[in-house]
Amino acid sequence: MTIRVALVDDQELIRVGLAMVVDATDDIQIVVQAVDGVDAVAKLNETPVDVVLMDVQMPRMNGVEATGLVTARENAPKVILLTTFDLDEYAVAGLRAGASGFLLKEASAAEVLHAIRAVHAGDAVLAPSTTRRMLEQLAGARAASPLVQRLTARERDVLMEIAQGLSNAEIAQRLFLSEATVKTHVGHVLAKLEVRDRVQAVIFAYENGLVRPS
Template identity: 35%
Template sequence: MIRIILAEDQKMVRQGLRMMMETDSEITVIAEVENGKEAVTACENHVCDIIVLDIRMPVMDGLTAAQIIHERWPNRKILMLTTFNDENYAVEALRSGANGYMLKDAEAEDLIRAIRSCLSGGLSLQDQVAAKIMPTLINQQQERSVDPSLTPRELEILQQLGNGKSNKEVADALYLSVGTVKNHISIILDKLELRDRTQLAIYAIRHHIV
């Protein structure tokens, strides 16, 4: 069962989102909260797999909550769900530790697919969000060249991550085991001094590896 904490300040929207997500029999919303502070508290009180956060909420916004949750529970996935198709919000969400960024007008099947993608280690961006965010990432200030310590195999894996692939998808594409892929990702993170696979994906984009 996929256990979700849902943070959304508007009750009717929150109820609608819950109904959409729970059309999948393997998904259950274990807690509904109205702001980011309550989302952090819910993470303390519940064991969950993924936190679905609105961005603009009272008391504490979703970006701040995402950063706190990611730092305290790095293995829990975070999906931002918002009305704002804005590249600055999306970039900030990824920097805060989010594993995906979806719009509230998404179809139920797209939302469920995004949840499953985040849980499998993928980077889930709605198409119209990706269309905005990729040029923003690529056109940011010039980065240093690709770390020369990366091996050809590590660069292949980094390329796959930059394309939003999950560990299993990377393993299938490169004919490796999932365990081997995880080991390579850990080594790449250490070499690049990055904290998670989302930062690896951004690194790959900025350095034109994808």
């Protein structure tokens, strides 16, 4: 299966560079290029894609607003935000808007390709250098949501591991479970917390004080 990708960035050089990286693969194809959020929303109305690489800071409509519009659709594509600075305040807002992760523009070609494949498979992608700062912003003293009470003890354990950024395989090893069992638990966690993906589950955990940055 070929993963269809949209590139959204107001800088032509960035678009050209990303297109060269993606076009060198056999399983990923660029099908849309857009210069800002307005252009992206219009083009994605006409051409379905699986993953969007979305710049944050763009004229007319920024990546956060565009992400909210794109991910609100039925059968919405996954969105990976691209940020220039690891202190970019829009990263958190973008994740809240529905993005499945974010990368710094200095990420390597291998990291970009891994991110595309990972979010397409349903995983989250968070740039390691910015994750801690993001979680510090999300951590608060608010009471836990009543939705937490829906979780079983084991599902809560799994949520805690998700919040630490662990993959299903790593969670399975840590909790002495099979990977298939972990996958089932993850599905239950997402459904019970009414979140779309692992990134939203991480945000939920930190916003509700279930875990805090180390």
